[in-house]
Every structure is written in structure tokens, then in C-alpha cells.
Amino acid sequence: MKNPVLDQLIQLRRQIHQHPEISGEEVNTAAAVVAFFKDLKHSHIETKVGGTGVLVTFDSGKPGKSLLFRAELDGLPIQEEGDLHYKSVYEGKGHQCGHDGHLTILAGVGAWLSENPPKRGKVHLIFQPAEENGEGAKAVMKDERFKGLKFDEVYALHNLPGYPLGQIVVKENSFTAAVNSIIIKIKGKTSHAAEPEKGLNPSLAVAEILNGLETFQNNNPELADFRLITPVYVTMGSQDYGISAGDAEIHLTLRSWTNEGLAELERNVIQLAKEVCTKHHLIFDHEFLAHFYANENDQSCVDAVRNAAESAALDILEQSFPFKWGEDFGIMTTEFKGCMFGLGSGEDQPALHNPDYDFPDELIPKGIAIFTSLIKNQLK
Structure with missing residues (x-):
């Protein structure tokens, strides 16, 4: 040139x-x-x-x-x-x-x-x-x-x-990799911080979901069934010490080597979050964003x-x-x-x-x- x-x-x-x-x-x-x-x-x-x-x-x-x-x-x-x-x-x-x-x-x-x-x-x-x-x-x-x-x-x-x-x-x-991002949205009910039993605080559900995600991880890049879940942001309630939290969000990125593997990982994460929210009498919703095909x-x-x-x-x-x-x-x-x-x-x-x-x-x-x-x- x-x-x-x-x-x-x-x-x-x-x-x-x-x-x-x-x-x-x-x-x-x-x-x-x-x-x-x-x-x-x-x-x-x-x-x-x-x-x-x-x-x-x-x-x-x-x-x-x-x-x-x-x-x-x-x-x-x-x-x-x-x-x-x-x-x-x-x-x-x-x-x-x-x-x-x-x-x-x-x-x-x-x-x-x-x-x-x-x-x-x-x-x-x-x-x-x-x-x-x-x-x-x-x-x-x-x-x-x-x-x-x-x-x-x-x-x-x-x-x-x-x-x-x-x-x-x-x-x-x-x-x-095939990559997708998901927001897990959890809705409970606020109450006075002195009486959390009168509300539905999502803290235990958040902890259970985050721990449960580990069962889907397979962070060995040399394997065909590679799976990686990365928590990028977690929020719950507000900075008000008189109110027991009534909602939460968990933001994750999900990765797999194939589009099929990512779809399976998405289903697993959604099913886990649904089951945990049902167990704790919470309302579950989710949103996907920033999807990349392999x-x-x-x-x-x-x-x-x-x-x-x-x-x-x-x-x-x-x-x-x-x-x-x-x-x-x-x-x-x-x-x-x-x-x-x-x-x-x-x-x-x-x-x-x-x-x-x-x-x-x-x-x-x-x-x-x-x-x-x-x-x-x-x-x-």
C-alpha cells in the first residue's frame, strides 16, 4: 500500500x-x-x-x-x-x-x-x-x-x-462464546425493619439463587460443555434502615461455547429462580438483554x-x-x-x-x- x-x-x-x-x-x-x-x-x-x-x-x-x-x-x-x-x-x-x-x-x-x-x-x-x-x-x-x-x-x-x-x-x-445477560426480578413485600416477619424479604431467596447457580458452572474452557455464570450486579431494597426489603434484582451474564448450550443454561437458571421464589412465596420475573450468538x-x-x-x-x-x-x-x-x-x-x-x-x-x-x-x- x-x-x-x-x-x-x-x-x-x-x-x-x-x-x-x-x-x-x-x-x-x-x-x-x-x-x-x-x-x-x-x-x-x-x-x-x-x-x-x-x-x-x-x-x-x-x-x-x-x-x-x-x-x-x-x-x-x-x-x-x-x-x-x-x-x-x-x-x-x-x-x-x-x-x-x-x-x-x-x-x-x-x-x-x-x-x-x-x-x-x-x-x-x-x-x-x-x-x-x-x-x-x-x-x-x-x-x-x-x-x-x-x-x-x-x-x-x-x-x-x-x-x-x-x-x-x-x-x-x-x-x-454464545452470551446472554439476564435480570432476575424478585418481588416480595416491604414491612417495618423491626417486624420483617410481616413482610416478604427476598434476602434468603437471593442467597439461595446465587449459591444454586454454582451447580450449573463448568468453567473449564477445554471442555465442550463449558458454562460460565458471572454475577455482575445484585440489589435489594433501599438505603432506609426502617424498611425491610421487599424487592431484589440479580444481574448475570451467561456463557457457553454453543447456542444450544446457552439455551439450556438459560432454562436452568430460570427454573432455579422460579423454584426458589415459589418456595419463599415471592413473585418471579426476568428479562434478557445483550444477546450474542456464538x-x-x-x-x-x-x-x-x-x-x-x-x-x-x-x-x-x-x-x-x-x-x-x-x-x-x-x-x-x-x-x-x-x-x-x-x-x-x-x-x-x-x-x-x-x-x-x-x-x-x-x-x-x-x-x-x-x-x-x-x-x-x-x-x-
């Missing part, structure tokens, strides 16, 4: 990094993507896809595969630390997951396609909103303009701190990524078990053949979602190389 283009991409990433927008608010980020593409040749741009998403298509007009590559637009509600000259200017918002780098890589792929348009088939680049809350890919999939498209293969990458810079990390079958990689697409990495002279690591975090690209790999893979961002790089994380600019050309290599190989 010519240095002037790389310089432009680095400038784009730092602009996005400095002005992060969280899920559902990515209006200016999307506008920056559109501005980058407006002068590029051979591309068709659709905006407001699934909200603030941008879909860019390079169509040869000839028969061939239809490929989709995905990047994310959103940042995180995290206060950035450090003294970068392009540090986030927004209080409590930052790009500590590297989506600024992912979208810059995809913009670089677009710049390459502008000079090297496909000779057959189509290449679609989707810059999707709201990955962090699990809603963006779903919204894109429901957009009428996107629903009318068929893809032979879909691909996405995620940078991985702790892995050598530019290393391609692949895994067959599940690449990331990324189920197709064997042929994993092979394609391996071949592309070899063509681009990038090191390959075979990951032995999935990553525990959720990624909403999973809904796309349930619908289409595809592969999500990792791109090492440096062994000394701060972890994802750390307040001092910053996507390394040196990784941009390596990300472009793996995607353009895929395009060349798959559209031969």
Missing part, C-alpha cells in the same frame, strides 16, 4: 479514536467513513443501514462469489487514560476495543478495491453500528436493503492483545483464512478453544457461511476494554493484507 494512503488511514483512525461514539450514536463516525469513500472509484454506498451503518459494494457485474467483510463503528462507555495527543475528547467514552482500527482496516480494503476492482463477483464492506450492546448486527440483518443480499462467504476479524503483532488466530467451529466458523472459510494468511506471509496460530467474550458477528455466521478470526495486536498491548488501550497503527497494513489476500484468493 502506498504511504500516502496509509498516512490517510492512520489519520482516519486517530480522528475516530479522538471522537468515539457509543452504540447507537455513531452518526459522525459513519459520516467519516462515507467521506473517506466518496472520492473512491467503483464503489456504491448505502447509508443508515441498520441505524447508522454504512454498506459499500464493489460489483464486477460478472458472475462469481459474493463476499462480505464486516467492521464495527462503536466505541465504549469507558474513560480513556493516558496522554495520547489524539486521546478521546469525550468524557466517559473511548475506543478501548479497537473498533477504530477495525473500521480503518476495512476502509483500507476499500481503497485497495478502488484501484483493484473485482474481476468477477461482488465484495461488500459493512460498517455496522452497535456491536458492543449486541444490537447492531441484528439491526443490519433486518434492514430491507441488506436482507435482499445473498452472501457466499462472510468474514470479520478482531484484534487480540497478548498475541504477536499481525499473527492470524484461527479456530474451527466456535470462535467466540460465532460458528465454517470449515471451508477457516481454510480460506489460513490460505490467505500464507499468501500474505502472516504467521498462523491454531487456537485450541473459543474466546469467552461475545461478538455479534455470530448472528451473521448463523445465516451465512463465514469465519471470524483474530489478529494479534502485540504481546505487550493492554487488554481489550482497559482504559489505556490504543489500537496500534502498525497493525493496519497487516489487517488490510489478510482481507485483500482473501479477496484475491476467493474471487479467482
Whole structure:
């Protein structure tokens, strides 16, 4: 890639990094993507896809595969630390997951396609909103303009701190966990704190549910029936010492390697909470939110990524078990053949979602190389 283009991409990433927008608010980020593409040749741009998403298509007009590559637009509600000259200017918002780098890589792929348009088939680049809350890919999939498209293969990458810079990390079958979050809502009855027997205090039920959850845990990532339940927030009553609590909430994240395993875990948790609440004469309700499908990689697409990495002279690591975090690209790999893979961002790089994380600019050309290599190989 010519240095002037790389310089432009680095400038784009730092602009996005400095002005992060969280899920559902990515209006200016999307506008920056559109501005980058407006002068590029051979591309068709659709905006407001699934909200603030941008879909860019390079169509040869000839028969061939239809490929989709995905990047994310959103940042995180995290206060950035450090003294970068392009540090986030927004209080409590930052790009500590590297989506600024992912979208810059995809913009670089677009710049390459502008000079090297496909000779057959189509290449679609989707810059999707709201990955962090699990809603963006779903919204894109429901957009009428996107629903009318068929893809032979879909691909996405995620940078991985702790892995050598530019290393391609692949895994067959599940690449990331199926994840859901649940709020267990418990309603009893308040009473005077001196007379708790005249109310229905949920404290014993809360303790029993939290202890009972341990029976469903299987936190060994090397096992196929991996299950992880993480309590993230528990609240009960109010800070009034004259009132015995009458309600409670338990917030959990649930994880499994497969969508089927997650569904079973959800049923187990709900059944436990129901039984405990019935036992203590309490009313039970629940709410799910932030659902991520497991990324189920197709064997042929994993092979394609391996071949592309070899063509681009990038090191390959075979990951032995999935990553525990959720990624909403999973809904796309349930619908289409595809592969999500990792791109090492440096062994000394701060972890994802750390307040001092910053996507390394040196990784941009390596990300472009793996995607353009895929395009060349798959559209031969």
C-alpha cells in the first residue's frame, strides 16, 4: 500500500479514536467513513443501514462469489487514560476495543478495491453500528436493503492483545462464546425493619439463587460443555434502615461455547429462580438483554483464512478453544457461511476494554493484507 494512503488511514483512525461514539450514536463516525469513500472509484454506498451503518459494494457485474467483510463503528462507555495527543475528547467514552482500527482496516480494503476492482463477483464492506450492546448486527440483518443480499462467504476479524503483532488466530467451529445477560426480578413485600416477619424479604431467596447457580458452572474452557455464570450486579431494597426489603434484582451474564448450550443454561437458571421464589412465596420475573450468538466458523472459510494468511506471509496460530467474550458477528455466521478470526495486536498491548488501550497503527497494513489476500484468493 502506498504511504500516502496509509498516512490517510492512520489519520482516519486517530480522528475516530479522538471522537468515539457509543452504540447507537455513531452518526459522525459513519459520516467519516462515507467521506473517506466518496472520492473512491467503483464503489456504491448505502447509508443508515441498520441505524447508522454504512454498506459499500464493489460489483464486477460478472458472475462469481459474493463476499462480505464486516467492521464495527462503536466505541465504549469507558474513560480513556493516558496522554495520547489524539486521546478521546469525550468524557466517559473511548475506543478501548479497537473498533477504530477495525473500521480503518476495512476502509483500507476499500481503497485497495478502488484501484483493484473485482474481476468477477461482488465484495461488500459493512460498517455496522452497535456491536458492543449486541444490537447492531441484528439491526443490519433486518434492514430491507441488506436482507435482499445473498452472501457466499462472510468474514470479520478482531484484534487480540497478548498475541504477536499481525499473527492470524484461527479456530474451527466456535470462535467466540454464545452470551446472554439476564435480570432476575424478585418481588416480595416491604414491612417495618423491626417486624420483617410481616413482610416478604427476598434476602434468603437471593442467597439461595446465587449459591444454586454454582451447580450449573463448568468453567473449564477445554471442555465442550463449558458454562460460565458471572454475577455482575445484585440489589435489594433501599438505603432506609426502617424498611425491610421487599424487592431484589440479580444481574448475570451467561456463557457457553454453543447456542444450544446457552439455551439450556438459560432454562436452568430460570427454573432455579422460579423454584426458589415459589418456595419463599415471592413473585418471579426476568428479562434478557445483550444477546450474542456464538460465532460458528465454517470449515471451508477457516481454510480460506489460513490460505490467505500464507499468501500474505502472516504467521498462523491454531487456537485450541473459543474466546469467552461475545461478538455479534455470530448472528451473521448463523445465516451465512463465514469465519471470524483474530489478529494479534502485540504481546505487550493492554487488554481489550482497559482504559489505556490504543489500537496500534502498525497493525493496519497487516489487517488490510489478510482481507485483500482473501479477496484475491476467493474471487479467482
